[in-house]
Amino acid sequence: MNEEILANGMGLMVYSMIILLLGMIVLVVVIWWRIISKTGYPGALSLLMFVPVANVVLIFILAFSEWPVERENRLLKGKR
Helix, strand or coil: CHHHHHHHHHHHHHHHHHHHHHHHHHHHHHHHHHHHHHHCCCHHHHHHHHCHHHHHHHHHHHHHCCCHHHHHHHHHCCCC
8 A cells, every 4th residue: 555655656756857847848948949039040949959069059159150130230230
């Protein structure tokens, strides 16, 4: 009897942790999607944050390249 209660409790805890983890993953994707979309790049690039080397490369690209939004603003203001 006690083993069944313990097993059911552990199963509930495991399912709760899985749901929490999936929720956190979705939250991270949504946050990065919004950030990357605001730069003018496609939001789907946010999925690269789960690829070990690509995530670092993406951060460097975002930090040191001219964003499409900046390029568009510069062209609209007539500056080259």
